[in-house]
Amino acid sequence: MYCIECGVKLGEAEKKCPLCNTAVYHPNYVDRPGKSLYPSEKMPKKASRSKALNGAMIILFLIPLFVCFVADLQLDGRLEWSGYVAGALMLSYIAFALPMWFQKPNPVIFVPCNFVATALYLLYINIATGGTWFLSFALPITVGLCMITCTVVTLLYYLRKGRLYIVGGAIMALGAFMLLMEFLMGVTFQLPFIGWSIYPLCVLMLFGGLLIYLAINSSAREIIERKLFF
Ligand SMILES: [Zn+2]
Structure with missing residues (x-):
């Protein structure tokens, strides 16, 4: 007898496929004793995100960051545009790579984090460009959108x-x-x-x-x- 879903060979007494959990039903085999044919030591382990992968992600983000700072300094000896690149990289790291450190990333925590990071980035751009739009425009808009989004995410999640x-x-x-x-x-x-x-x-x-x-x-x-x- 074989699993109809993944094709693994099944023991006659098995009620569920050991690999994919598909229910096993065979009209000729009714409650016969027996044991699983699939060796237990070959069972797929639960997928866990490795720390090494997360470390590699940090390096992947740090390399362009470093290259940008060096290239920016090389141009005229001071930092100009690399701050924007650094901010954008950090934003994308917080949005995509940081939740991977957790087994079950909770959106109720990560969504507000993203908004805080975005607000800080906008504040940086405002200061760096000598703008006056952060307090009266960017901040209230970010806070408002954050409140709406967080309410939705929290309600949908719980x-x-x-x-x-x-x-x-x-x-x-x-x-x-x-x-x-x-x-x-x-x-x-x-x-x-x-x-x-x-x-x-x-x-x-x-x-x-x-x-x-x-x-x-x-x-x-x-x-x-x-x-x-x-
Ligand atoms: Zn199966």
Whole structure:
């Protein structure tokens, strides 16, 4: 008898494939005693991310960092553009490589970390370019987006139900956020308030509202689910 899923040879008494956990059913073999044919020492070990790989990732990020600093210094003896590259590299390291250090990276912790790193990077660019847009524009926008995203991530991660409500509510909050964005842009860059934010506001409100309507109306939801297979 062989596993229908992965093809490994099975013992006659096995109820589950030792490799892929597929249930075994054979109408002629009913509860016969026996043992697994697949040698236990050859069972695949649970995948664990090796520390060596994570160390290699750090080196992979450090090499371009070092090359940039050296190249920047070579040009005219001081650091100019390499700070931006360093910031971007660190951002991508925090976003993609840092969670790999953990067996089960918790997005409720890592998502805010990414926003903090982004805010610090924007602050650096603001200072380096002598801008005045960080406090009145970049910071409130980052904080606002961080609050919306973290709320969604936390709710989706810990609640098993109500995903449509959560996503719909977040999309509507994002719509309202557009108004704030236009206001802050106007204040920071002395732009007149022309109301462009009304358009994304309406679209996002409608879309978020539609999701919440689907969350409430189960028969409408079933029709859509059947059509889109999700
Ligand atoms: Zn199998």
